[in-house]
Amino acid sequence: MRRMFVAGLAALVALPAASQSPITPSLDLETVMAPPDWIGAAVTSPYWSVDGRSLYYSLKRDGSKVRDLYRVDPASGQSVKLDASAQAQADGPAVFDRAHRYAAFVRHGDVFLVELAQGRRVQVTRTAEAESAPGFSSDSRALQFRQNNQWYSYDIAAGVTAPAAVLKLADDPQAKQPDALGDEQLKLFKTLRQLKADKDALRENDDALAAADLGRAPKPIWLGDKVELIDTELSPDGRWMLAVTQPKGHAEGKAPQVTHFVTDSGYAEQQETRVYVGRKDPPPQSLLLLDLLHRKSYPLAIDSLPGIKEDPLKELRGKAIAALEKAGKHDEAKALKAPELRAVRIISSADDGGGGGIVWSDDGQNVAVQLRAIDNKDRWIASVDLDKHTLLNQHRLHDNAWINWNFNDFGWLKDNRTLWYLSEETGFSQLYSKPLGGKAKALTAGKFEVSHPRLTDDGQWFYLRSNQVAPYSYDVYRVPANGGELSRLTQYQGLEDFALSPNDQQLALLHSSPYVLPQMAVQDVAGGAPRELTNTMKPGFTARSWIAPQIVGVSSSHGAGTIWAKYYGPADKAAAAGRPAVIFVHGAGYLQNVTLSWSNYYREQMFHNLLVQQGYVVLDMDYRASEGYGRDWRTAIYRQMGHPELDDLLDGKAWLVKQQGVDAKRVGIYGGSYGGFMTEMALLRAPGEFAAGSALRPVSDWRLYNHEYTSNILNDPQLDPEAYAISSPIEYADKLQDPLLIQHGLIDDNVLAEDSIRLYQRFIELHKKNFWMSLYPMERHSFVHADSWYDEYRRIDELFNTWLKPQP
Template identity: 70%
Template sequence: MRRLLLAGLVALTVLPAAAFAATAAPASAAAPPDLETIMASPDWIGHPVEAPYWSVDGRSLYYALKHDGDSVRDLYRVSAAGGAATKLAPAAMAQAEGPAVYDRGHAHAAFILHGDVFLVDLASGRRVQVTRSPQPESSPQFSADGRTLQFRDGNDWYGYDLASGVAAPAAILKFADDPQAQRPDALERQQLETFSTLREIKADRDAHRAQQQALDAADASRAPRPFWLGDKVKAIDTELSPDGRWMLVVTEPAHHDDGKAPDVIHYVTDSGYTEVQKARDYVGRNDPAPQSLLLLDLSAHKVWPLATDNLPGIRDDPLKTIRAQTVAALQKAGHDDEAKALKAPAVRPVTIAGDGSGGGIAWSDDGNQAAVQLRAIDNKDRWIASVDFAKHALVPQDRLHDDAWINWSFNDFGWLKDGRTLWYLSEASGWSRLYAKPLDGKAKALTDNTRYEVSQPTLSPDGHWFYLLANKVAPYSYDVYRVPSSGGSLTRITQYEGVDGYTLSPDGSQLAVLHSAPYLLSQLAVQDAAGGAPRELTDTMKSVFTARHWIQPRFVEVPSSHGAGVVYAKYYGPAGETDAAASRPAVLFVHGAGYLQDVSRQATYYVHEQLFNNLLVQQGYVVLDMDYRGSAGYGRDWRDAIYRNMGHPELEDLLDGKAWLVKHHGVDPKRVGIYGGSYGGFMTEMALLRAPGQFAAGAALRPPADWATYNHEYTSNILNDPQLDPEAYKASSPIEYAANLQDPLLIEHGLIDDNVMASDSIRLYQRFVELHKQNFWISLYPLERHDFKHADDWYDEYRRIDELFDTCVKRRGE
């Protein structure tokens, strides 16, 4: 996934995948939590159920569960009717199944297991292994007529004929010039004119080629002729139509310059020598490669480029005003070459391949229609277009424009069962809604326009229903709903308020639901797809954890003093507390990723931090965890509020949270600390540097201190390119405010962080040194990347934070 979102802090319910080395045995259930227990390997808590999927017959479910002590996952199988789950031994794995796809007549199923393709006859149960190869196959799908099983190996597609058992390439793509199609130059023509023997040799060669082409065209049992696509491009994605007639090929320039990448230096290594690793490039140092689309007719053996210059708005310059201001400033400063480099393109470049940020290709079930989703590289537009196969052209169907940036979420799209109607998610109304649009008609919203978001849409096998995830009850409450595919009332199916995901059974009659809660990792249940009581299938929590008393967060609404309405937050405080005046210390925890929702009834990504918040309450603090502006779950305007101004609206919200604690929970305004990691570390630095005196101390973990050195995919969405919009970077980067430091600041960073580079923190530290600042510290961890993995480092990190708060917040003034 190219979009890193500040170190993968997008997972709401899954603990870090890699193992933690346990350094301390958990204390007894009766004892209060201590720091060493909290920061030990989370194996003592339990493990979330991961990646559930239905068996081919729909009677059982498979899921993965992590080992204690390492990152290995075991595969389990459990009956959908209930009962004990079985961990599959290596021998049993040979008879396991993967997530299945089915033909239109539901006569056959196919799945991928250990990278190979398997076929199952549903009537007899007969199972056939289609491939056995060292490279992994993927994307199985059945042809529209059910006679062929299609699958891919990288960007190469194959078809397995069910009747004959023969597998053959659907197309052979060659990214070079056809050596037989090159026209002779002047010298070659002269040679042929001069020497009759050369003419005879050429005539013989041409005869063989003509015969080969005739045989290829007449004999379907032969391998197809290659498509020679030239050496100027390379394939990024290929998609084969279910009828086997067409292939869409996404390309980009073969020699695109990815820009200079910074180095990550490993000081503690197996070899004992310092080692160097290349990381990702900086934002604006080279934009993503523009992508193009080719249409291949596999029957006629022809290729057509699909132009994008007819997309509505593709010739506009949404950055015109900013561009003019920056160009004028550069010209005034005498930087004419830099000014010329900022000239707007006549046609804006796009990306097509789906990568989690919008894009991709979807075929109708019968293969007669294809839809392509495209995204402008400047992040301001998303288009959905159908393909006119007769005219070899894209036909625009929907344009989504955002003056800030198009979300990398809510880009799902596909076809209804009629093969003529598109469905898609869109934030056009300000909130993610589900739409349907006939190719020759107007779009219709299938979900209403109240203030909630829908995601993960799934069309039922019979095509009558859409199932989806929605936070309709409250922004922090997620359940599965369904709506008729023709539109109508949204019906709530689950009642958990903390659904993480779901999957429909093969016949569409049941839902497998992953659900969680603040101290409950994702668990698996099954219920009727129309609603009703669920059957709980798993309990993977450990009693040493569940026997403890943990503080349940209170979901509160903090009034905004800046016109933002209310800011939702989780409040951690002692049981039975009153609103009586007091002089409590407090801490604000700031979640990472920016666009992430931590105020929800689901399990939190921040398991260590949630338990640390319990420890803080035990020590006399109260804690507030806010979904500041820019967070997920609250619609487009909440997300867009930080455009070109990162760290400003969020700080306003955090200061409102502090004021709310002072007013309602007896907090001493001079004894409030703040901490967070990644984007939360960035906000900690912005809080201390842009609002000096408001916080008694702050701990910034792995923080971006200068957005000009972060990655392109995330940063350019929000701040544009630094060459084009330098003022946005200046306004949004903590290093620009270093002179304001007056409150104690602890910075902690993994030295081999290849997401937010440790150089961010080291450069800021150097600025403090040069500015003769006091009360700042840095702690570096030689074996940690962005997402800490090792219990010793977790413990040391939070021991320092605990001591900082004890000295500078709790005991301030003593």
């Protein structure tokens, strides 16, 4: 099926969710950019009740940021909004012990325990601090949970909560040994010797009592005063803990500031933001294995990880050092020297892509850690030999460009000895299993992506989200945990997420379509027709006849294959001939906008309807670097941001001219964030190709963006200045000849407004014409005020009407 779409230059996929008829009544910009409550509310955060008889979900309240909690009966579809008293009795997303005798969940930051047979509920904590990560001990006798990096264990039978360990970021005062002068004092003075003996005896007696009496709180484990604690993970048997540390007091570098001009106080106020890329690398992290029984800590060395002593940037590093030495900058050259061991970070559950950095087996006998090189070229999954206190590499994923921030999920099969993980090693995210010390086995394979792996409680199946049918079509699939056929279970094509019921027999499905916000349904895991549970769309929106975007395949003239896009045009194809066109460029770079789902760019999609109504056609492309198309598509921009993508956009323009008959001299372009960056690159690197462009919140100089995103793609600017130079629009400012409108929120703390202001100053100094800038004093990167949205798109509309349409 996929080959059928790729075969033609412009194969079309008509969407059943909306018609190609004109919009009725006519759209206007006020409606399109109005607060989105008139559209409806997306169903968010669905989860099952502890007994599996109900589902919970959240909805944003009209005219408010408050989200209300709802409960729905999956059998009848009856839904009810819970008031404050009902919410106090509601479940939270639950975890279960291995025998399914107990469940636990967190609500309003506190931990609750449920005895499933009797339905008895116990509130385990009531604190000002938020607890998280509930889980049961391997013998089901205790409920474990954390408060920040401090772990607690609740003895279910005794009803007592105690810290699982007490970690102190200081040196053990008892471990301090006397120096030569102190030794001499003990030799000279009998009283000092007696005092020391008494102190030692009391400590030894206290240690003996603590070891024999489990009712006592544990004694501290001293980690030293040179480190900061970043993460901890307790083993289910309560015997071990892994701790992630980094050097204390690591300087992050100088942070730029944004100025808030419109404030409550009436005075301009300053806000510190993130550090520029390359100004200071993230601090290296280390692992400690803590033996909680004997109160000992063991550093886990990383020197056995394959490739840890190699320098993947050796060639670039050599060129950079040579250039600095030639310029007489010897200290800077010395600072670029490669270390003996590459620094690593432990991928945490808070990182993009999820998956967590440390995962214990259910029985607590094994633990796996996911580490990532700070240079972004390697990801390792290692197990820990608890007896020998060493790391054992189980899987290394290397990428000459950069390791993806998605697809880092991993865990253990139910045998507690076999790992499972996602990897892009074939070019597409696939699922693998690997026994400790054994060979890896691919559980899925193909030129498509799998994500969201969920292992059933009985360990027999993995449920996944995948776009196996087509890059833009997502559904739930399942595959046997020991390998076998990948089976498609749903037919939505716009599947957002799913949740397995506590008995693994039903799927709660979150799905959407281009003009339908995410809604919830339920379906048996064996298949069959789903039962729709929600409809939160508003009639004012659904009554309109929206233009269904057609998914088209544009052939790359640069050998990249098919560039998937959404095309908006009149119902009568012949009517497109001679029209002006607009190309929309999505943001984020690594984001997929050509799908059969609800779009993050729903306002832009309505604006595209308005443009068609006004006589345009619109093309929205998933250029190279976009999500959903595999590793090569993602990393094509390595060290050359704005180059492969521009090739794709120009191919899109050629497709519009050839297939839709638009006027090549009347094609405009616009986009926000990465799309704004690409708008600037299009006008500055391909002058004359686009009649006008609007760049919203654009990156104009990648040297000013953050470290985490930019260093992945362009390395550090000190190592790879050439990559930053060829990738930054400000370097091409002298090429401006086509009308450019720049729009930026003044308090944007993601892409700072200084990016646009610096480029604007370059245009001034170069005596350029037809460039403008509009600034929004109360907007950050993502606009939130309807007035700003309206003003922003009014200017874009006027720009295109002025420069793309024939003037009287």
